[in-house]
Amino acid sequence: MKLLEGKTVLVTGASTGIGRAAAIGAAQHGANVAINYHSRDEDAESCIAAIEAAGRRGLAVKGDVADAATATDFVARAVDRFGGVDVMVSNAGICPFHAFLDMPAETVERTFRVNLHGAYYMVQAAARQMVEQGRGGSMVAVSSISALVGGEFQTHYTPTKAGVHSLMQSTAIALGKHGIRCNSVLPGTILTEINKDDLADEEKRRYMEARTPLGRLGQPEDMVGPIVFLASDMAAYVTGAALLVDGGMYVNLQ
Ligand SMILES: NC(=O)C1=CN([C@@H]2O[C@H](COP(=O)(O)OP(=O)(O)OC[C@H]3O[C@@H](n4cnc5c(N)ncnc54)[C@H](O)[C@@H]3O)[C@@H](O)[C@H]2O)C=CC1
Numbered sequence: 001m002k003l004l005e006g007k008t009v010l011v012t013g014a015s016t017g018i019g020r021a022a023a024i025g026a027a028q029h030g031a032n033v034a035i036n037y038h039s040r041d042e043d044a045e046s047c048i049a050a051i052e053a054a055g056r057r058g059l060a061v062k063g064d065v066a067d068a069a070t071a072t073d074f075v076a077r078a079v080d081r082f083g084g085v086d087v088m089v090s091n092a093g094i095c096p097f098h099a100f101l102d103m104p105a106e107t108v109e110r111t112f113r114v115n116l117h118g119a120y121y122m123v124q125a126a127a128r129q130m131v132e133q134g135r136g137g138s139m140v141a142v143s144s145i146s147a148l149v150g151g152e153f154q155t156h157y158t159p160t161k162a163g164v165h166s167l168m169q170s171t172a173i174a175l176g177k178h179g180i181r182c183n184s185v186l187p188g189t190i191l192t193e194i195n196k197d198d199l200a201d202e203e204k205r206r207y208m209e210a211r212t213p214l215g216r217l218g219q220p221e222d223m224v225g226p227i228v229f230l231a232s233d234m235a236a237y238v239t240g241a242a243l244l245v246d247g248g249m250y251v252n253l254q
């Protein structure tokens, strides 16, 4: 069953990892897909090629999500190409692992700007368009298990993920009257570029695997079903919710 037939889906940070998998998954579920990406043109082109191979139309728009103008440009370009916006997947993020006591202020500020301000601007720009269209819509923000638990080298990162989750709760209230649903997914540890260096440490990787009741770390494709579901009309009465997608890592105390 195709869950996003006829819809236009926008995904930020979609040239790699979870965003790329979500963009291709949305196309496989019948959506035309616009992707935002930050720097690597060849990765964006390859994502668009995969969207088109799924028989749908794709559009790549370059831009830094930390800049509010990127969001208005992204939405305007998608509307110009596809005629509207039905779903915004706010996914772009960074996690430069670093100790707390000597954390550089610029690392804190950049992480806040990309992860939290970026999500805010993207969701706001999409919401304005959806309200104008008058046919509702769906926001899916990629938060994290880190919205719920801490990380020694993620003191600048975990507050942004709690913030993204909180943003979905408040926008669910602000936008419910317009038929716009807002939810977050909370991935556990998914093997992508964001943690490639961190998980190159075999001991840490084995520890993270051992914490996961399903016995393995996640792949970007593990995020597709939950994101597509929340984006789709199958989740028509789901808003303000957070869906952990972590192989059971969060509940595994002992
Ligand atoms: N991989 C994991 O274990 C987890 C990842 N997440 C979240 O998932 C999201 C996607 O990350 P992954 O796919 O894992 O890693 P990734 O590094 O493959 O993807 C992040 C994407 O965001 C893009 N990006 C970074 N800064 C940007 C900017 N200023 N403007 C536009 N795009 C920008 C990158 O170019 C990249 O394509 C992030 O928000 C991350 O915090 C959440 C929980 C766990």
Ligand SMILES: C[C@H](O)[C@@H]1OC(=O)[C@H](O)[C@@H]1O
Pocket: 095, 143, 144, 145, 146, 151, 161, 187, 188, 189, 190, 194, 195, 198
């Ligand atoms: C980047 C980390 O490996 C990943 O990001 C998160 O949000 C989770 O906390 C994982 O540790």
